[in-house]
Amino acid sequence: MVLAYPHSGSLTPLVFISWVPLLFVENNISSQNYRSKKVFTHAYLSFFIYNVGTTWWVLNASIGGATLAFLANSLIMTVTFYAFHLTKKYVGSKEGYLSLIIYWISFEHLHYNWEASWTWLTLGNNFAATPSWVQWYSYTGVLGGTLWILIINLLIFRIFQNVKLKKETWRIQTPLVWLTGFFLFIPLAISLYTYFSFEEVKEPKEIVVVQPNIDPYKDKFKEPDIKHLDKILTQAKSKYTEKTALVIAPETAIVNGGNEDNIRSSVYYRKLIEAQAQMNNVPIYIGAATYKFFEKELSRAAFKLSDGPGFVEQYNSSLFLNKKHEPSIIHKSKLVPGVEAIPFSNIFPFLEDLAVTMEGGSGTLGIEDGPKIFTATDFKFAPVVCYESIYGEWVAEQCRQGAQVICIITNDGWWLDTPGYRQHMSFARLRAIENRKYVARSANTGTSAIINQRGDILKSTDWWEEDVLRETIQLNSTPTFYTKYGNVLGRSLSFVTALLLLFTFVKRFKRLSSHK
Secondary structure, three states, X not given: OOOOOOOOOOOHHHHHOOOHHHHHHHHHHHHOOOOXXXXXXXXXXXXXXXXXXXXXXXXXXXXXXXXXXXXXXXXXXXXXXXXXXXXXXXXXXXXXXXXXXXXXXXXXXXXXXXXXXXXXXXXXXXXXXXXXXXXXXXXXXXXXXXXXXXXHHHHHXXXXXXXXXXXXXXXXXXXXXXXXXXXHHHHHHHHHHHHHHOOXXXXXXXXXXXXOOOOOOOOOXXXXXXXXXXXXXXXXXXXXXXXXXXXXXXXXXXXXXXXXXXXXXXXXXXXXXXXXXXXXXXXXXXXXXEEEEEOOOOOOOEEEOOOOOOEEEEEEEEEEEOOOOOEEEEEOOOOOEOXXXXXXXXXXXXXXXXXXXXXXXXXXXXXXXXXXXXXXXXXXXXXXXXXXXXXXXXXXXXXXXXXXXXXXXXXXXXXXXXXXXXXXXXXXXXXHHHHOOOEEEEEOOOOOEEEOOOOOEEEEOOOOOXXXXXXXXXXOOOOOHHHHHOOXXXXXXXXXXXXXXXXXXXXXXXXXXXXX
Protein backbone atom coordinates (compact mmCIF):
# COMPACT_ATOMS: atom_id res chain seq x y z
CA MET A 1 0.00 0.00 0.00
CA VAL A 2 2.81 2.40 0.89
CA LEU A 3 4.91 1.62 -2.19
CA ALA A 4 1.93 2.11 -4.50
CA TYR A 5 1.03 5.52 -3.10
CA PRO A 6 2.11 8.67 -5.00
CA HIS A 7 5.57 9.91 -4.02
CA SER A 8 5.82 7.37 -1.18
CA GLY A 9 6.89 4.84 -3.80
CA SER A 10 4.83 5.75 -6.87
CA LEU A 11 4.77 2.11 -7.97
CA THR A 12 1.14 2.56 -8.99
CA PRO A 13 0.48 -0.96 -10.45
CA LEU A 14 1.09 -2.43 -6.99
CA VAL A 15 -2.17 -0.87 -5.84
CA PHE A 16 -4.06 -3.66 -7.65
CA ILE A 17 -2.52 -6.34 -5.40
CA SER A 18 -1.87 -4.26 -2.28
CA TRP A 19 -4.93 -5.56 -0.39
CA VAL A 20 -4.38 -9.24 -1.23
CA PRO A 21 -2.11 -10.06 1.77
CA LEU A 22 -4.58 -8.57 4.24
CA LEU A 23 -7.43 -10.47 2.60
CA PHE A 24 -5.46 -13.71 3.02
CA VAL A 25 -4.92 -12.91 6.70
CA GLU A 26 -8.64 -12.34 7.20
CA ASN A 27 -9.45 -15.54 5.30
CA ASN A 28 -7.03 -17.56 7.43
CA ILE A 29 -8.48 -16.23 10.68
CA SER A 30 -12.02 -16.99 9.48
CA SER A 31 -11.26 -20.49 8.19
CA GLN A 32 -9.43 -21.42 11.41
CA ASN A 33 -12.37 -20.10 13.47
CA TYR A 34 -10.12 -17.80 15.45
CA ARG A 35 -11.76 -14.99 17.39
CA SER A 36 -12.69 -11.95 15.32
CA LYS A 37 -10.50 -9.68 17.42
CA LYS A 38 -7.52 -11.16 15.55
CA VAL A 39 -8.85 -9.59 12.36
CA PHE A 40 -9.10 -6.28 14.16
CA THR A 41 -5.52 -6.53 15.45
CA HIS A 42 -3.95 -7.46 12.11
CA ALA A 43 -6.00 -4.89 10.21
CA TYR A 44 -5.05 -2.14 12.65
CA LEU A 45 -1.36 -2.97 12.29
CA SER A 46 -1.67 -2.93 8.49
CA PHE A 47 -3.49 0.38 8.33
CA PHE A 48 -1.19 1.96 10.89
CA ILE A 49 1.81 1.06 8.70
CA TYR A 50 -0.08 2.45 5.70
CA ASN A 51 -0.87 5.75 7.44
CA VAL A 52 2.65 6.27 8.80
CA GLY A 53 4.35 5.12 5.60
CA THR A 54 2.44 7.54 3.39
CA THR A 55 1.95 10.59 5.64
CA TRP A 56 4.92 10.46 8.05
CA TRP A 57 5.90 13.95 6.91
CA VAL A 58 3.11 15.43 9.08
CA LEU A 59 5.53 14.83 11.98
CA ASN A 60 7.55 17.82 10.75
CA ALA A 61 4.73 20.14 11.81
CA SER A 62 3.59 18.44 15.03
CA ILE A 63 4.72 15.12 16.48
CA GLY A 64 1.76 14.95 18.87
CA GLY A 65 -0.83 15.94 16.30
CA ALA A 66 0.59 13.57 13.70
CA THR A 67 0.65 10.65 16.13
CA LEU A 68 -2.97 11.25 17.06
CA ALA A 69 -3.92 11.41 13.37
CA PHE A 70 -2.10 8.14 12.62
CA LEU A 71 -3.80 6.35 15.51
CA ALA A 72 -7.29 7.73 14.82
CA ASN A 73 -7.32 7.29 11.04
CA SER A 74 -5.95 3.76 11.35
CA LEU A 75 -8.73 2.98 13.80
CA ILE A 76 -11.46 4.25 11.46
CA MET A 77 -10.04 2.21 8.58
CA THR A 78 -9.84 -0.85 10.82
CA VAL A 79 -13.44 -0.51 11.95
CA THR A 80 -14.50 -0.40 8.30
CA PHE A 81 -12.50 -3.53 7.45
CA TYR A 82 -13.81 -5.24 10.59
CA ALA A 83 -17.39 -4.52 9.49
CA PHE A 84 -16.64 -6.40 6.26
CA HIS A 85 -15.34 -9.35 8.31
CA LEU A 86 -18.51 -9.44 10.41
CA THR A 87 -20.76 -9.33 7.34
CA LYS A 88 -18.76 -12.14 5.78
CA LYS A 89 -18.97 -14.14 9.00
CA TYR A 90 -22.66 -13.72 9.77
CA VAL A 91 -24.29 -13.11 6.37
CA GLY A 92 -22.17 -15.06 3.90
CA SER A 93 -18.88 -15.12 2.02
CA LYS A 94 -20.11 -13.63 -1.27
CA GLU A 95 -22.11 -10.96 0.50
CA GLY A 96 -19.11 -10.27 2.73
CA TYR A 97 -16.67 -9.58 -0.08
CA LEU A 98 -19.23 -7.39 -1.81
CA SER A 99 -19.69 -5.52 1.48
CA LEU A 100 -15.99 -4.62 1.55
CA ILE A 101 -16.50 -2.50 -1.57
CA ILE A 102 -19.71 -0.99 -0.23
CA TYR A 103 -18.36 -0.24 3.25
CA TRP A 104 -15.04 1.18 2.08
CA ILE A 105 -16.53 3.57 -0.47
CA SER A 106 -19.11 4.65 2.11
CA PHE A 107 -16.35 5.21 4.67
CA GLU A 108 -14.41 7.39 2.22
CA HIS A 109 -17.57 9.34 1.42
CA LEU A 110 -18.23 9.84 5.14
CA HIS A 111 -14.63 10.94 5.61
CA TYR A 112 -15.32 13.80 3.19
CA ASN A 113 -18.34 14.97 5.15
CA TRP A 114 -17.74 14.92 8.89
CA GLU A 115 -15.71 16.94 11.38
CA ALA A 116 -12.80 14.52 11.74
CA SER A 117 -12.26 14.50 7.99
CA TRP A 118 -8.88 13.30 6.70
CA THR A 119 -9.30 12.38 3.05
CA TRP A 120 -5.64 12.32 2.09
CA LEU A 121 -5.58 8.52 1.84
CA THR A 122 -8.70 8.03 -0.26
CA LEU A 123 -7.76 5.02 -2.41
CA GLY A 124 -8.65 6.82 -5.64
CA ASN A 125 -5.86 9.31 -4.89
CA ASN A 126 -3.38 6.56 -5.80
CA PHE A 127 -3.71 7.63 -9.44
CA ALA A 128 -2.80 11.28 -8.81
CA ALA A 129 0.63 10.69 -10.38
CA THR A 130 -0.84 8.80 -13.37
CA PRO A 131 -3.81 10.93 -14.50
CA SER A 132 -3.89 9.34 -17.95
CA TRP A 133 -5.18 6.15 -16.27
CA VAL A 134 -8.30 7.75 -14.78
CA GLN A 135 -9.73 10.23 -17.25
CA TRP A 136 -13.17 8.81 -16.37
CA TYR A 137 -12.91 10.64 -13.02
CA SER A 138 -14.88 13.31 -14.89
CA TYR A 139 -17.82 10.94 -14.26
CA THR A 140 -17.02 9.16 -10.99
CA GLY A 141 -14.53 11.32 -9.10
CA VAL A 142 -11.87 9.60 -6.99
CA LEU A 143 -14.36 7.13 -5.52
CA GLY A 144 -14.45 5.49 -8.94
CA GLY A 145 -10.75 4.81 -8.50
CA THR A 146 -11.44 3.25 -5.10
CA LEU A 147 -14.02 0.96 -6.71
CA TRP A 148 -11.55 -0.05 -9.43
CA ILE A 149 -8.81 -0.87 -6.93
CA LEU A 150 -11.02 -2.98 -4.66
CA ILE A 151 -12.62 -4.97 -7.49
CA ILE A 152 -9.23 -5.95 -8.94
CA ASN A 153 -7.78 -6.85 -5.52
CA LEU A 154 -10.79 -9.06 -4.71
CA LEU A 155 -10.63 -10.85 -8.06
CA ILE A 156 -6.88 -11.49 -7.79
CA PHE A 157 -7.33 -12.67 -4.21
CA ARG A 158 -10.08 -15.07 -5.32
CA ILE A 159 -7.85 -16.55 -8.04
CA PHE A 160 -4.96 -17.21 -5.65
CA GLN A 161 -7.34 -18.43 -2.95
CA ASN A 162 -8.67 -21.05 -5.37
CA VAL A 163 -5.21 -22.12 -6.50
CA LYS A 164 -3.24 -21.99 -3.24
CA LEU A 165 -5.85 -22.88 -0.63
CA LYS A 166 -8.45 -24.89 -2.51
CA LYS A 167 -5.81 -26.55 -4.69
CA GLU A 168 -7.72 -25.90 -7.90
CA THR A 169 -5.87 -25.86 -11.22
CA TRP A 170 -5.00 -22.67 -13.06
CA ARG A 171 -7.05 -23.90 -16.01
CA ILE A 172 -10.23 -23.73 -13.93
CA GLN A 173 -9.42 -20.09 -13.14
CA THR A 174 -9.62 -19.05 -16.79
CA PRO A 175 -13.03 -17.30 -16.48
CA LEU A 176 -11.83 -15.42 -13.39
CA VAL A 177 -8.59 -14.45 -15.12
CA TRP A 178 -10.53 -13.11 -18.11
CA LEU A 179 -12.91 -11.25 -15.79
CA THR A 180 -9.96 -9.71 -13.93
CA GLY A 181 -8.38 -8.65 -17.21
CA PHE A 182 -11.66 -7.13 -18.34
CA PHE A 183 -12.09 -5.04 -15.18
CA LEU A 184 -8.42 -4.04 -15.20
CA PHE A 185 -7.80 -3.17 -18.83
CA ILE A 186 -11.16 -1.90 -20.12
CA PRO A 187 -11.26 1.13 -17.75
CA LEU A 188 -7.58 1.72 -18.51
CA ALA A 189 -8.16 1.53 -22.27
CA ILE A 190 -11.15 3.88 -22.07
CA SER A 191 -9.08 6.35 -20.08
CA LEU A 192 -6.09 6.24 -22.41
CA TYR A 193 -8.33 6.69 -25.44
CA THR A 194 -10.01 9.65 -23.76
CA TYR A 195 -6.63 11.10 -22.78
CA PHE A 196 -5.09 10.97 -26.25
CA SER A 197 -8.22 12.04 -28.11
CA PHE A 198 -9.24 14.79 -25.69
CA GLU A 199 -9.62 18.28 -27.14
CA GLU A 200 -9.59 21.18 -24.75
CA VAL A 201 -12.29 23.81 -24.67
CA LYS A 202 -10.42 26.96 -25.67
CA GLU A 203 -11.00 30.39 -24.23
CA PRO A 204 -7.52 31.81 -23.52
CA LYS A 205 -6.56 33.98 -20.57
CA GLU A 206 -3.09 34.90 -19.43
CA ILE A 207 -2.34 34.55 -15.71
CA VAL A 208 0.68 35.13 -13.47
CA VAL A 209 1.37 32.79 -10.53
CA VAL A 210 3.81 33.86 -7.80
CA GLN A 211 5.92 31.59 -5.59
CA PRO A 212 7.74 33.88 -3.10
CA ASN A 213 9.54 31.08 -1.22
CA ILE A 214 9.27 32.50 2.29
CA ASP A 215 10.35 30.11 5.07
CA PRO A 216 7.21 29.45 7.18
CA TYR A 217 9.26 28.51 10.22
CA LYS A 218 11.92 31.25 10.21
CA ASP A 219 10.65 34.22 8.20
CA LYS A 220 6.99 34.19 7.23
CA PHE A 221 5.52 34.86 10.67
CA LYS A 222 8.49 36.69 12.18
CA GLU A 223 9.31 39.36 9.59
CA PRO A 224 7.04 42.31 8.66
CA ASP A 225 4.17 41.48 6.30
CA ILE A 226 4.94 44.53 4.19
CA LYS A 227 8.37 43.16 3.33
CA HIS A 228 6.86 39.90 2.07
CA LEU A 229 4.04 41.63 0.19
CA ASP A 230 6.53 43.96 -1.52
CA LYS A 231 8.47 40.90 -2.64
CA ILE A 232 5.35 39.20 -4.04
CA LEU A 233 4.24 42.32 -5.92
CA THR A 234 7.72 42.89 -7.34
CA GLN A 235 7.69 39.30 -8.61
CA ALA A 236 4.28 39.81 -10.20
CA LYS A 237 5.40 42.99 -11.97
CA SER A 238 8.40 41.15 -13.41
CA LYS A 239 6.13 38.80 -15.40
CA TYR A 240 3.05 40.94 -15.93
CA THR A 241 2.02 41.91 -19.48
CA GLU A 242 -0.89 43.91 -20.84
CA LYS A 243 -2.65 40.59 -21.56
CA THR A 244 -2.52 39.39 -17.94
CA ALA A 245 -6.03 38.75 -16.63
CA LEU A 246 -5.19 37.63 -13.06
CA VAL A 247 -2.29 37.59 -10.61
CA ILE A 248 -2.31 34.80 -8.00
CA ALA A 249 -0.29 34.79 -4.75
CA PRO A 250 -0.14 32.13 -2.00
CA GLU A 251 -2.17 31.27 1.09
CA THR A 252 -1.72 33.72 4.02
CA ALA A 253 0.66 35.82 1.93
CA ILE A 254 -0.64 38.60 4.21
CA VAL A 255 -0.35 37.24 7.74
CA ASN A 256 -1.99 40.20 9.47
CA GLY A 257 -4.72 41.09 7.03
CA GLY A 258 -6.69 42.95 9.66
CA ASN A 259 -10.34 43.66 10.26
CA GLU A 260 -12.50 42.78 7.25
CA ASP A 261 -14.96 45.57 8.05
CA ASN A 262 -12.15 48.11 7.71
CA ILE A 263 -10.08 46.44 5.00
CA ARG A 264 -9.85 49.55 2.78
CA SER A 265 -7.87 51.42 5.44
CA SER A 266 -5.31 48.63 5.67
CA VAL A 267 -1.75 49.38 4.59
CA TYR A 268 -1.78 46.08 2.68
CA TYR A 269 -4.85 47.13 0.70
CA ARG A 270 -3.10 50.37 -0.27
CA LYS A 271 -0.03 48.43 -1.36
CA LEU A 272 -2.16 46.16 -3.50
CA ILE A 273 -4.00 48.95 -5.31
CA GLU A 274 -0.70 50.77 -5.90
CA ALA A 275 0.63 47.64 -7.56
CA GLN A 276 -2.57 47.23 -9.56
CA ALA A 277 -2.21 50.77 -10.86
CA GLN A 278 1.28 49.88 -12.12
CA MET A 279 -0.08 46.75 -13.85
CA ASN A 280 -3.05 48.18 -15.76
CA ASN A 281 -5.35 47.47 -12.78
CA VAL A 282 -5.02 43.71 -13.17
CA PRO A 283 -7.18 41.73 -10.68
CA ILE A 284 -5.21 40.17 -7.81
CA TYR A 285 -6.10 37.02 -5.85
CA ILE A 286 -4.06 36.59 -2.65
CA GLY A 287 -4.28 34.74 0.67
CA ALA A 288 -4.70 36.69 3.92
CA ALA A 289 -5.37 36.02 7.60
CA THR A 290 -8.33 38.22 8.60
CA TYR A 291 -10.83 38.66 11.41
CA LYS A 292 -14.22 40.21 12.24
CA PHE A 293 -15.83 41.50 15.43
CA PHE A 294 -19.33 40.54 16.57
CA GLU A 295 -21.55 41.58 19.42
CA LYS A 296 -22.83 38.03 19.90
CA GLU A 297 -21.24 34.59 19.75
CA LEU A 298 -22.38 33.39 16.34
CA SER A 299 -20.34 30.18 16.09
CA ARG A 300 -17.83 28.11 18.02
CA ALA A 301 -15.09 29.94 16.10
CA ALA A 302 -15.96 33.09 18.07
CA PHE A 303 -13.64 33.93 20.96
CA LYS A 304 -14.61 36.38 23.68
CA LEU A 305 -12.60 39.58 23.68
CA SER A 306 -10.37 39.91 26.72
CA ASP A 307 -10.46 43.71 26.79
CA GLY A 308 -14.15 44.41 26.40
CA PRO A 309 -17.56 43.11 25.34
CA GLY A 310 -18.05 41.20 22.13
CA PHE A 311 -16.40 38.39 20.19
CA VAL A 312 -13.86 37.96 17.42
CA GLU A 313 -13.68 35.35 14.67
CA GLN A 314 -10.47 34.65 12.76
CA TYR A 315 -10.28 33.40 9.19
CA ASN A 316 -7.91 31.94 6.64
CA SER A 317 -9.15 34.04 3.75
CA SER A 318 -9.03 34.49 0.02
CA LEU A 319 -8.77 38.20 -0.78
CA PHE A 320 -9.68 39.37 -4.28
CA LEU A 321 -9.30 42.86 -5.74
CA ASN A 322 -11.03 43.42 -9.06
CA LYS A 323 -10.03 45.98 -11.69
CA LYS A 324 -11.87 48.70 -9.77
CA HIS A 325 -9.88 47.88 -6.60
CA GLU A 326 -13.03 46.61 -4.90
CA PRO A 327 -12.11 43.96 -2.29
CA SER A 328 -14.01 40.68 -1.85
CA ILE A 329 -13.28 38.02 0.75
CA ILE A 330 -14.13 34.31 0.90
CA HIS A 331 -13.12 32.26 3.93
CA LYS A 332 -11.43 28.88 3.77
CA SER A 333 -14.06 26.36 4.87
CA LYS A 334 -12.47 22.92 4.63
CA LEU A 335 -10.14 23.29 7.59
CA VAL A 336 -7.18 21.18 8.67
CA PRO A 337 -8.29 19.05 11.66
CA GLY A 338 -6.37 19.76 14.85
CA VAL A 339 -4.91 23.05 13.57
CA GLU A 340 -7.63 25.16 11.97
CA ALA A 341 -10.60 23.18 13.29
CA ILE A 342 -10.97 21.12 16.45
CA PRO A 343 -13.37 18.24 15.73
CA PHE A 344 -16.38 18.05 18.04
CA SER A 345 -15.28 21.04 20.14
CA ASN A 346 -18.88 22.28 19.96
CA ILE A 347 -19.75 19.25 22.10
CA PHE A 348 -16.53 19.19 24.14
CA PRO A 349 -15.28 22.82 24.40
CA PHE A 350 -12.16 21.79 26.35
CA LEU A 351 -10.78 20.25 23.15
CA GLU A 352 -9.93 23.76 21.91
CA ASP A 353 -7.10 23.76 24.46
CA LEU A 354 -5.58 20.73 22.69
CA ALA A 355 -5.24 22.47 19.32
CA VAL A 356 -1.96 21.98 17.50
CA THR A 357 -0.16 25.33 17.65
CA MET A 358 1.63 26.47 14.51
CA GLU A 359 2.98 29.89 13.61
CA GLY A 360 0.07 32.05 12.56
CA GLY A 361 -2.35 30.74 15.16
CA SER A 362 -4.33 27.70 16.20
CA GLY A 363 -7.85 26.78 17.20
CA THR A 364 -11.09 26.69 15.24
CA LEU A 365 -11.40 29.29 12.47
CA GLY A 366 -14.55 30.76 10.98
CA ILE A 367 -15.89 29.35 7.72
CA GLU A 368 -18.38 30.10 4.96
CA ASP A 369 -21.83 28.52 4.86
CA GLY A 370 -20.95 26.83 1.55
CA PRO A 371 -18.68 26.98 -1.51
CA LYS A 372 -18.34 30.37 -3.22
CA ILE A 373 -16.53 31.80 -6.23
CA PHE A 374 -15.02 35.09 -7.40
CA THR A 375 -15.87 37.00 -10.58
CA ALA A 376 -12.98 38.66 -12.37
CA THR A 377 -13.43 41.11 -15.24
CA ASP A 378 -14.93 38.65 -17.73
CA PHE A 379 -14.58 35.22 -16.16
CA LYS A 380 -15.22 33.36 -12.90
CA PHE A 381 -12.79 31.30 -10.85
CA ALA A 382 -12.88 28.96 -7.87
CA PRO A 383 -10.77 30.16 -4.91
CA VAL A 384 -9.41 26.99 -3.29
CA VAL A 385 -7.23 27.30 -0.19
CA CYS A 386 -4.72 24.54 0.60
CA TYR A 387 -6.55 21.60 2.23
CA GLU A 388 -9.74 22.37 0.28
CA SER A 389 -8.06 21.07 -2.87
CA ILE A 390 -8.40 17.44 -1.75
CA TYR A 391 -12.19 17.76 -1.53
CA GLY A 392 -13.42 16.90 -5.00
CA GLU A 393 -17.10 17.52 -4.35
CA TRP A 394 -16.38 20.91 -2.75
CA VAL A 395 -14.44 22.07 -5.81
CA ALA A 396 -17.11 20.59 -8.10
CA GLU A 397 -19.74 22.72 -6.35
CA GLN A 398 -17.64 25.82 -7.05
CA CYS A 399 -17.47 24.81 -10.71
CA ARG A 400 -21.23 24.18 -10.64
CA GLN A 401 -21.62 27.82 -9.62
CA GLY A 402 -19.88 28.88 -12.80
CA ALA A 403 -16.13 28.77 -12.08
CA GLN A 404 -14.22 28.42 -15.35
CA VAL A 405 -10.80 27.81 -13.79
CA ILE A 406 -9.63 26.48 -10.41
CA CYS A 407 -7.14 28.68 -8.53
CA ILE A 408 -5.40 26.96 -5.60
CA ILE A 409 -3.35 28.92 -3.07
CA THR A 410 -1.35 27.04 -0.45
CA ASN A 411 1.64 27.00 1.88
CA ASP A 412 3.17 23.52 1.82
CA GLY A 413 6.44 24.55 3.42
CA TRP A 414 5.35 23.16 6.81
CA TRP A 415 6.17 19.65 5.63
CA LEU A 416 9.68 20.51 4.37
CA ASP A 417 11.15 18.61 1.40
CA THR A 418 9.04 15.45 1.79
CA PRO A 419 6.40 13.54 -0.21
CA GLY A 420 3.76 15.75 1.47
CA TYR A 421 3.91 18.77 -0.83
CA ARG A 422 4.37 16.56 -3.90
CA GLN A 423 1.29 14.51 -3.01
CA HIS A 424 -0.72 17.67 -2.42
CA MET A 425 0.23 19.08 -5.80
CA SER A 426 -0.63 15.78 -7.53
CA PHE A 427 -4.15 15.81 -6.10
CA ALA A 428 -4.77 19.06 -7.98
CA ARG A 429 -4.41 17.08 -11.21
CA LEU A 430 -7.45 15.02 -10.21
CA ARG A 431 -9.52 18.18 -9.65
CA ALA A 432 -8.62 19.24 -13.20
CA ILE A 433 -9.87 15.93 -14.63
CA GLU A 434 -13.05 15.81 -12.54
CA ASN A 435 -14.20 19.21 -13.77
CA ARG A 436 -12.20 19.57 -17.02
CA LYS A 437 -10.86 22.87 -15.78
CA TYR A 438 -7.38 24.34 -15.80
CA VAL A 439 -5.77 24.56 -12.36
CA ALA A 440 -3.49 27.46 -11.44
CA ARG A 441 -1.63 26.63 -8.22
CA SER A 442 0.33 29.21 -6.23
CA ALA A 443 2.38 27.73 -3.39
CA ASN A 444 4.49 29.70 -0.95
CA THR A 445 7.31 27.17 -0.93
CA GLY A 446 5.87 24.02 -2.43
CA THR A 447 5.22 23.33 -6.10
CA SER A 448 3.41 26.05 -7.98
CA ALA A 449 2.00 24.79 -11.25
CA ILE A 450 -0.29 25.21 -14.24
CA ILE A 451 -2.35 22.08 -14.98
CA ASN A 452 -4.48 21.59 -18.08
CA GLN A 453 -7.96 20.09 -18.49
CA ARG A 454 -6.73 16.50 -18.71
CA GLY A 455 -4.43 16.74 -15.68
CA ASP A 456 -1.09 17.39 -17.38
CA ILE A 457 1.39 19.70 -15.66
CA LEU A 458 2.26 22.34 -18.26
CA LYS A 459 4.58 24.39 -16.05
CA SER A 460 5.83 23.95 -12.50
CA THR A 461 8.34 25.40 -10.09
CA ASP A 462 11.05 23.66 -8.11
CA TRP A 463 11.02 23.17 -4.36
CA TRP A 464 12.43 25.99 -2.22
CA GLU A 465 12.99 28.39 -5.08
CA GLU A 466 11.62 31.87 -5.66
CA ASP A 467 9.82 31.82 -9.00
CA VAL A 468 7.00 33.28 -11.11
CA LEU A 469 4.96 31.50 -13.78
CA ARG A 470 3.21 33.20 -16.67
CA GLU A 471 0.98 31.00 -18.78
CA THR A 472 -2.03 31.19 -21.07
CA ILE A 473 -4.79 29.00 -19.66
CA GLN A 474 -8.03 27.91 -21.31
CA LEU A 475 -11.31 28.69 -19.59
CA ASN A 476 -14.10 26.10 -19.69
CA SER A 477 -17.74 26.72 -18.80
CA THR A 478 -19.02 23.26 -19.75
CA PRO A 479 -19.79 21.10 -16.69
CA THR A 480 -18.80 17.44 -16.53
CA PHE A 481 -21.07 14.71 -15.15
CA TYR A 482 -19.11 14.86 -11.90
CA THR A 483 -19.42 18.64 -11.75
CA LYS A 484 -23.20 18.33 -12.08
CA TYR A 485 -23.84 15.42 -9.74
CA GLY A 486 -20.80 15.01 -7.46
CA ASN A 487 -20.10 11.75 -5.60
CA VAL A 488 -23.12 9.76 -6.75
CA LEU A 489 -21.29 6.53 -5.94
CA GLY A 490 -20.57 7.55 -2.36
CA ARG A 491 -24.08 8.81 -1.65
CA SER A 492 -25.72 5.71 -3.11
CA LEU A 493 -23.55 3.16 -1.31
CA SER A 494 -23.83 5.01 2.01
CA PHE A 495 -27.54 4.23 1.96
CA VAL A 496 -26.82 0.58 1.14
CA THR A 497 -24.26 0.46 3.96
CA ALA A 498 -26.84 1.42 6.55
CA LEU A 499 -29.15 -1.40 5.45
CA LEU A 500 -26.35 -3.96 5.18
CA LEU A 501 -24.95 -3.17 8.61
CA LEU A 502 -28.43 -3.47 10.11
CA PHE A 503 -28.91 -6.84 8.40
CA THR A 504 -25.48 -8.02 9.62
CA PHE A 505 -26.21 -7.20 13.25
CA VAL A 506 -29.66 -8.84 13.04
CA LYS A 507 -28.03 -12.03 11.73
CA ARG A 508 -25.35 -11.85 14.42
CA PHE A 509 -27.96 -11.38 17.15
CA LYS A 510 -29.96 -14.36 15.88
CA ARG A 511 -26.87 -16.60 15.79
CA LEU A 512 -25.79 -15.63 19.27
CA SER A 513 -29.32 -16.15 20.56
CA SER A 514 -29.52 -19.62 19.03
CA HIS A 515 -26.28 -20.62 20.81
CA LYS A 516 -27.58 -19.71 24.26
